[in-house]
Amino acid sequence: MGRATWFDADGTKRGGWTDEEDQKLVAYINEYGIGDWRFLPRKAGLQRCGKSCRLRWLNYLRPGVKKGKFTPEEEEAIINFQSILGNRWAAIAQQMPGRSDNDIKNHWNSCLKKRLERNGIDQMTHQPIINLAVKIPSFNIDCGNSSSSTVSPSPSFSSSGSASLLNRLATGISSREHGVDRIKNILSDPRTPIITSQEEEFEESNKDHGKALAGDDQEDDFLMWDEENMRRFMDEIGQMDFETNGVYNSSSSSPYSVYETGLLDD
């Protein structure tokens, strides 16, 4: 697969990479490290531009890059992360070791997005995730979004903590109209990590959190989800230990601790 090779006016090679080029690039980086992409191609004996080398290394040659089909767990994770982070593929890739942002982006654009559409799911708002709260009981929080009239949380609480986190984030901020404070609330919620079926405890704590969340009904309490807030949110996310906060739960059977959404059913 890939593209046919050709040469720029300045002699720079473009298009598909050959095995020989791959070997040269890998051998050079293994010996000298990456350094400056500008000069790397010439030093490595390649007629490529630095950008092309970087892309090839990150998406294909880098150690640990996972190739091949995405597992259902990975697909679920992509959908969930996408609902939280939007099309920030690099950020999503950070949560999925072994998968490059390009790989994830391609899979989303070529497969997952269409599959969601086929199932009548809005790829931007991920509305069915809200319905999912009904299908698979996970939390008992009214997200307080007056625009999300379909939210009808179940009284039970049985999914994993990370699933709950994703579920709550997905349902709560999918429209990206909510503020960082709200998200921080969710992420810092002690109920979030690896929750078991401790329904009573949840119900108890929900009383307090319910008060906080009740305020969410007032639109004025929301910070607008603008670029600045998104950047701050990303900073917060990046600094968090996902193992303890539940988004990435290595003890789970699935590395992404996702839950059955049924969104990918064909």
Place this chain on the structure above:
DNA sequence: AAGTGAAGCAACCGCGGCGTT
């Protein structure tokens, strides 16, 4: 078996952010 469209994948392009001068 051949034609055709869809799906999947690899790579390019353009832009914005950020560091340096």
Place this chain on the structure above:
DNA sequence: CAACGCCGCGGTTGCTTCACT
């Protein structure tokens, strides 16, 4: 502080493979 250049990211394109008719 403005100008410049590089890097990284997201969108898009182009090619190959697969599935269906």
